[in-house]
Amino acid sequence: MNDSVLLEVTDGVARITLNRPDQLNAINYAVLTGLLEAVQRADADPEVGCIVVTGAGRGFCAGGDMREGAGPPKDDPAPVFLRDGVEASRLLRESRKPTIAMVNGPVAGAGIGVAGACDLRFASKSATFVCAYDKVGAAGDYGATFVWVRALGAAKAREIFLLGEKFTADEALAFGIYTRVFEEAELRAATLAVAQRLADGPRPAYGYMKENLNAAETELFGPHLDRETGNLRVSAKESYRWLKARREAAQARD
Numbered sequence: 001m002n003d004s005v006l007l008e009v010t011d012g013v014a015r016i017t018l019n020r021p022d023q024l025n026a027i028n029y030a031v032l033t034g035l036l037e038a039v040q041r042a043d044a045d046p047e048v049g050c051i052v053v054t055g056a057g058r059g060f061c062a063g064g065d066m067r068e069g070a071g072p073p074k075d076d077p078a079p080v081f082l083r084d085g086v087e088a089s090r091l092l093r094e095s096r097k098p099t100i101a102m103v104n105g106p107v108a109g110a111g112i113g114v115a116g117a118c119d120l121r122f123a124s125k126s127a128t129f130v131c132a133y134d135k136v137g138a139a140g141d142y143g144a145t146f147v148w149v150r151a152l153g154a155a156k157a158r159e160i161f162l163l164g165e166k167f168t169a170d171e172a173l174a175f176g177i178y179t180r181v182f183e184e185a186e187l188r189a190a191t192l193a194v195a196q197r198l199a200d201g202p203r204p205a206y207g208y209m210k211e212n213l214n215a216a217e218t219e220l221f222g223p224h225l226d227r228e229t230g231n232l233r234v235s236a237k238e239s240y241r242w243l244k245a246r247r248e249a250a251q252a253r254d
Contacts, residue, residue, distance in 0.1 A: 005034030006056075007041060012049040012199030013192065014042035021057025026065035027110050029072055032085035035114070039088045043095045049199030049206075051095065052191060053118060054102035055111075063109020063132055064141070082141070089117035089143040094214060096207030098198045102191040103178065108132040113142025116151060119210070122194070123169050123178040124187045130166040150217055152176055200246075204238035 001007060006017040016038045018025035025031070042051045055061055072079030092099045092114070101115035103123035109132045115121050133140055140161065149157040156175065159165075172178045182190050198206065208231040216224055 001037045001041075002030050002034045004028070004030035005038050007038040009042070009045065009048055011196060012047060013195045014045065014048045014051045015192075016042065016051065016053045018053075018055045018061055021055070021059075023065060024059035024062035024106065025055040025057070025111070026062045028065040028068040029080075031065075032082070033080045036080065036085050036088045036091075039091045039095075043091050043097065049097060049201075049203050050195040051092070051097055051099045052102050052195050053092070053099070053114060054104055054191075057105070058126070059105035060101070060103045060107040060127065061109075061111025061114060062106065063111055064136075064138075066136060086113075086142050089113055089147070092117040093119075093143070093147065094210075096210055097203070098195075098206050098210070100191060100195055102187065103127040103129075104187060106130075109136070109138075110142045110144070113140070113144035113147065116147035117143055120179045120194070121177065122180050122182065122187065122191045123172065124182060124184045125169050126184060127169045127172070127178070127181070128166050129169070129172040129177055131161050131164050133161065134164040202235075202239035202243055204242050205235045208232075208235040 004019050006019050008015045008017075016035065018031055018035065020026060020028070020031060027035075039051070042048050072081065098120070099118040101118040101121045103115055103121055105124060105126050106128045107115055108130045112129065112131060131144075133144075139145070145157070145161065148160060152160070152175065167175065167177070169178060169181045173181045180190075212224070212228055212231060215227055219227065
């Protein structure tokens with residue numbers, strides 16, 4: 001991994017930070033590859049129970065870097081192309097671990113795809129939201145057109161993409177884009193408190209919840225009831241064992 005994306009794991013919470021603050025964390029090749037690797041590592045780490053994605057500085061992500069682009073350098077011995085890199089969004093959405101976008105400032109373009117792929121979006125008052133693809137003559141990336149149709153419905157998603165209007169954080173909250181909005185000084189602590197609660201909670205149950213929720217978008221009701229009932233039994237047993245092991249480990253440390 002490179003310095004353009006940082007990964008820290010503390011007490012079961014993985015924090016992934018897009019680290020190009022002077023460019024509002026615009027996605028170049030280093031961010032494309034770094035974000036993918038960070039999400040892969042956090043998803044595979046058995047110590048991690050919740051994944052938080054945020055941006056360094058005053059913004060979350062301004063979208064693609066239009067000056068540098070996101071293509072691999074000619075001398076890269078193992079190039080990662082755009083379709084490979086955007087797998088980060090799929091992993092955030094399909095991971096069995098809860099994922100949170102901590103939207104600490106403006107988000108646009110590819111950034112709305114990354115944020116939309118997360119289960120929850122906690123935003124600061126300064127976190128304006130704009131599609132911006134129309135400004136650069138692009139159609140969408142990082143799963144943006146997929147996640148927002150499913151989150152908001154086709155009509156609202158079409159409005160967001162075709163009109164390209166900028167929304168304030170409070171407007172985005174009202175539309176259902178953001179889960180919660182906080183004052184600037186409160187965002188980090190509030191987000192990490194929820195992330196810690198999720199990391200400490202019944203991890204197997206969260207995994208099966210996410211499986212159910214993702215499947216519900218395409219599955220018929222009858223088959224979904226079968227899935228839900230089966231997962232209920234399994235998740236209860238696995239969560240009991242997991243929480244019991246956690247309690248015993250804590251007692252041993254004391």
